[in-house]
Amino acid sequence: MFLEKVYQGRNDIGRWIAMIVILLIVTQIVGGIPLGIMIFLKRMDNPDLVPNPENLMDLSAYEITPIAGFALMIIPFVLGLITLLLLMKPVHERPMLSVITGHSSFRWNRFFWGAGVWLVLLSAYAFFATATGIQKIELQFDAATFFILIAVSLFLLPFQTGFEEVLFRGYLMQGFAKIFKYRWVPLMITALIFGLLHFFNPEVKEYGAAIVMPQYIWFGVFFGICALMDDGLELAWGVHAINNIFLSVFFTQDSSTLQTPALYRITEFSPLFDLISLFFLSVIFIFVARHKFKWPDWHYLLEKIDQPDQKEEYLSDFIEDEYEEE
Secondary structure, three states: OOOOHOOOOOOHHHHHHHHHHHHHHHHHHOOHHHHHHHHHHHHHHOOOOOOOOOOOOOOHHHHOOHHHHHHHHHHHHHHHHHHHHHHHHHHHHHHHHHHOOOOOOOOHHHHHHHHHHHHHHHHHHOEEEOOOOOEEEEOOOOOOHHHHHHHHHHHHHHHHHHHHHHHHHHHHHHHHHHHOOHHHHHHHHHHHHHHHOOOOOOOHHHHHHHHHHHHHHHHHHHHHHOOOOOOOOOHHHHHEEEHHHHHHHEEOOOOOOOOOOOOOOEEEOOHHHHHHHHHHHHHHHHHHHHHHHOOOOOHHHEEOOOOOOOHHHHHHHHHHHHHHHO
16 A cells, blocks of 8 residues: 555654755755856856846746756756655665555556556647637747757656656655545645645746646646555656656747747647646546546545554555556
8 A cells, every 4th residue: 555655664753854855955956056057157158148037947048058958957856856766765764666656566557558648638638729729839840959859858857757746646645644644634735735836937927826826736636646546656657747748849838837949839828728628637537547447436535544564565565466467
């Protein structure tokens, strides 16, 4: 059982605080050093360079190419994921896999299934929004950068989304589960934290918190439901990864957090339609996944979390893994 993995090893509050402090240092300070050096060098060449007040994430203001800026902004997430996983054993005395899945190995079939289904749903939404004129786009294909962008996105974005999933739906959700004992409580807490940490994204400033923040919070709930009902992060990680890859490769706009030389630039956009559509797409995904993977009844999310007997937990994992292999 995924949440119950928190009862393995040593999980006193001091260890959790230490891990969070280390992750903040790695992601906010160490991870930002390459970008800081790049900006410093660019400003040495041209002291007149200043940040874009409308989008501080737009590194073209420092004459940094979009792909280079994109890669530099992903580095903190890569370092964060590596740090979190490598420190699970020395800090909490439990295996790194315990913060990823409730099973004995990473379920790649779940990861790729989630990515594939969400790609189909997202493509259908994008086609409908464009065909009906709700979303207007213009082609900006540049062969010199587009195929490099695909390679960089496929390689780096799974690390970025992986860090967010392991941190929020894994590490923090397990920690709050130990404190509050009921599954729905850590689900909602981590969704709110996930949403609020996106508050300073440029799209929030562009379209308003009232319309953008519910989308971020709902995605936190969506990914959390997938993690709890499927007993691991594989589905949520796959959806999250392909979602960000799809957007970085195919669509960008002036208010995008990650500025990339995507295939299309969005010139007209309806954030309300986007919110409603993505909500329904995620609901469709949840019900398809529930049928496909035989998830438990919904009251499972309201049930209390009990500390498992170690012998029973081992036998349960063994039986489930044997069943999946068949």
